[in-house]
Amino acid sequence: MIEFRDAVVRYPGAPAAAVDGVSLLCPAAQVTAVVGPNGSGKSTLVRVLLGRQPLASGTLHIDGTDRRQLSQRALARMVAIVPQREEPAFPMTVREYVALGRLPHSGAWRAETPGDRDAVARALTRTGVDDLHSRPTDELSGGEWQRVRVARALAQDARALVLDEPTTFLDVGHEMSLFELAAALARSGMAVLLVSHQLNLVARFADTMVLLQHGRVAAAGAPDAVMSGRVLESVYEWPLVVIRDPASGAPAVVPLRRSPA
Amino acid sequence: MIAHRSWHWPAAIAVLFAVAALGIAFGTVRLGLREVIGGAAGTGDPLHVTIVQALRGPRVLLAALVGAGLAMSGASLQGVLRNGLAEPYLLGVSGGAAVGAVLAYAAGLSGYALLALAAFAGSVTAVGATVLAARAAGHGARGDPRTLLMAGVVVGAFANAAIMIALANAPGNTVRSALWWMMGSASDATWATGAALAATLAVAGGALVAGARDIDALALGDEAAAALGVDVDRAAPRIYLLASLVAAATVAAVGLVGFVGLIVPHLVRAAGIRRHRALLVAAAIVGATLVIAADTVARVALPPAELPLGAVTAILGVPFFLAQLRRFRA
Numbered sequence: 041m042i043e044f045r046d047a048v049v050r051y052p053g054a055p056a057a058a059v060d061g062v063s064l065l066c067p068a069a070q071v072t073a074v075v076g077p078n079g080s081g082k083s084t085l086v087r088v089l090l091g092r093q094p095l096a097s098g099t100l101h102i103d104g105t106d107r108r109q110l111s112q113r114a115l116a117r118m119v120a121i122v123p124q125r126e127e128p129a130f131p132m133t134v135r136e137y138v139a140l141g142r143l144p145h146s147g148a149w150r151a152e153t154p155g156d157r158d159a160v161a162r163a164l165t166r167t168g169v170d171d172l173h174s175r176p177t178d179e180l181s182g183g184e185w186q187r188v189r190v191a192r193a194l195a196q197d198a199r200a201l202v203l204d205e206p207t208t209f210l211d212v213g214h215e216m217s218l219f220e221l222a223a224a225l226a227r228s229g230m231a232v233l234l235v236s237h238q239l240n241l242v243a244r245f246a247d248t249m250v251l252l253q254h255g256r257v258a259a260a261g262a263p264d265a266v267m268s269g270r271v272l273e274s275v276y277e278w279p280l281v282v283i284r285d286p287a288s289g290a291p292a293v294v295p296l297r298r299s300p301a
Numbered sequence: 302m303i304a305h306r307s308w309h310w311p312a313a314i315a316v317l318f319a320v321a322a323l324g325i326a327f328g329t330v331r332l333g334l335r336e337v338i339g340g341a342a343g344t345g346d347p348l349h350v351t352i353v354q355a356l357r358g359p360r361v362l363l364a365a366l367v368g369a370g371l372a373m374s375g376a377s378l379q380g381v382l383r384n385g386l387a388e389p390y391l392l393g394v395s396g397g398a399a400v401g402a403v404l405a406y407a408a409g410l411s412g413y414a415l416l417a418l419a420a421f422a423g424s425v426t427a428v429g430a431t432v433l434a435a436r437a438a439g440h441g442a443r444g445d446p447r448t449l450l451m452a453g454v455v456v457g458a459f460a461n462a463a464i465m466i467a468l469a470n471a472p473g474n475t476v477r478s479a480l481w482w483m484m485g486s487a488s489d490a491t492w493a494t495g496a497a498l499a500a501t502l503a504v505a506g507g508a509l510v511a512g513a514r515d516i517d518a519l520a521l522g523d524e525a526a527a528a529l530g531v532d533v534d535r536a537a538p539r540i541y542l543l544a545s546l547v548a549a550a551t552v553a554a555v556g557l558v559g560f561v562g563l564i565v566p567h568l569v570r571a572a573g574i575r576r577h578r579a580l581l582v583a584a585a586i587v588g589a590t591l592v593i594a595a596d597t598v599a600r601v602a603l604p605p606a607e608l609p610l611g612a613v614t615a616i617l618g619v620p621f622f623l624a625q626l627r628r629f630r631a
Binding site for chain 2: 087090091092111112113114115116117120121122123124125126127128129130132133136140141143144146148149193196
């Protein structure tokens with residue numbers, strides 16, 4: 041569904057490429073996770089998807105079509121992206137905000153159609169924020185707001201969903217419920233691309249992990265293969281061990297103290 | 302949070318027409334409703350026909366268009382710049398217009414049309430300089446909204462300096478006349494001025510309403526707007542320029558009328574309208590009403606003197622705005 045091939049991105053004035061030959065595939069009905077340290081190029085990939093940053097070389101295909109052939113609107117109908125930051129300049133109700141997800145489908149002079157209303161209602165239900173529909177956006181908690189943003193993206197009726205650091209600032213419960221939602225959406229057929237810092241959670245929910253380091257792919261594959269102590273230690277430049285989580289059976293990273301405490 | 306009700310729209314339009322009728326009725330010669338209708342139809346007393354058709358009619362129309370334009374311009378800029386303090390003159394419209402008018406006076410030009418054209422050209426030049434400067438400084442064609450605001454402030458400062466230099470080198474009355482002209486008055490209104498402004502508003506204001514979905518998305522931030530299918534680098538500068546064009550046309554027609562473009566969008570949002578297509582249309586109706594009312598007050602408050610229109614809008618609007626402040630969330 042979303043496929044980067046040998047993608048290279050250079051920011052003007054930067055000595056090294058921010059993304060340097062990354063290939064990754066995010067297929068339908070799977071959760072594909074991009075992980076890596078700060079500055080490893082994760083968010084740059086999202087910026088390329090958004091069209092905010094051009095590729096210096098390599099390609100990006102959406103459903104087999106070159107990204108450059110797609111208008112911004114056409115992209116928004118195919119891929120719903122939840123960027124890291126997004127905040128209405130002026131508060132509105134949750135219902136009104138989620139309805140903005142219909143913008144890629146709406147005409148300049150057209151009123152909301154029954155189809156739009158259905159899509160918004162489905163998105164509100166799917167993300168479990170039905171009961172918030174008349175609440176102002178500036179009165180939501182961090183966890184509610186993230187779910188409402190995902191609802192906005194789902195209202196776009198796209199077949200792929202990109203979440204850029206969706207659980208920053210969320211507590212364990214809200215974090216888990218958001219990951220569960222992402223996994224459920226993938227099970228229902230969506231291609232889900234998850235950009236995250238949460239290695240251990242990602243290892244439990246992702247079908248494929250792509251580990252970036254300095255703009256290159258350091259490891260990619262099933263979580264069991266990517267979650268190797270040796271690789272992660274060198275990528276994060278910190279001593280750590282990978283254990284098997286006794287409760288879930290998934291690989292889990294335990295960073296170590298440098299000196300005995 | 303208030304939800305707007307369907308009766309708000311007909312009520313707002315009814316108030317607009319009522320205030321317009323009052324604007325035609327009130328003045329040095331006070332007309333009754335029948336005299337207003339007779340004057341409009343051309344069947345009444347010839348004096349009343351002249352007052353309605355040649356004097357107050359065009360004046361009320363011009364005030365309405367100015368209010369509508371400023372309110373739409375302010376609502377658009379507040380949305381795109383994501384800033385509740387944004388107003389129509391922000392990107393250099395006022396300073397540029399003042400420089401244009403002062404230069405025209407200094408060059409010995411006079412006459413309403415020439416001054417209007419000079420002010421308009423000054424505005425457009427200043428806005429162009431602001432947008433280009435922000436673009437050169439920022440990332441991408443949109444630039445950072447904060448960079449743009451800063452560029453607007455700096456271009457405004459430059460315009461002030463230019464006016465002061467002109468002040469130092471020109472005969473005092475030239476500059477005074479130019480600045481007086483800028484203070485805002487609809488007293489020279491003609492049907493031709495109204496038609497010119499109406500045409501500009503129909504084109505540029507219509508384009509703003511047609512692009513209102515882009516403003517909805519841009520008000521969430523650039524990345525979210527891009528995610529919702531907006532070509533940010535094209536849409537944002539287009540809205541800056543259209544909104545400033547509308548503002549410049551109002552300045553060319555009547556000079557500076559502060560406050561309307563700042564406050565009316567907040568009033569309309571507080572009434573529960575948040576999507577920009579409806580917001581722009583509602584702001585136009587409310588802005589028109591407000592400026593007709595202010596212009597009527599400017600004519601009748603201290604006869605025979607006329608008060609500067611911009612001062613009246615602020616004097617009437619500020620107390621109301623402060624009283625309602627807790628209802629506005631920017």
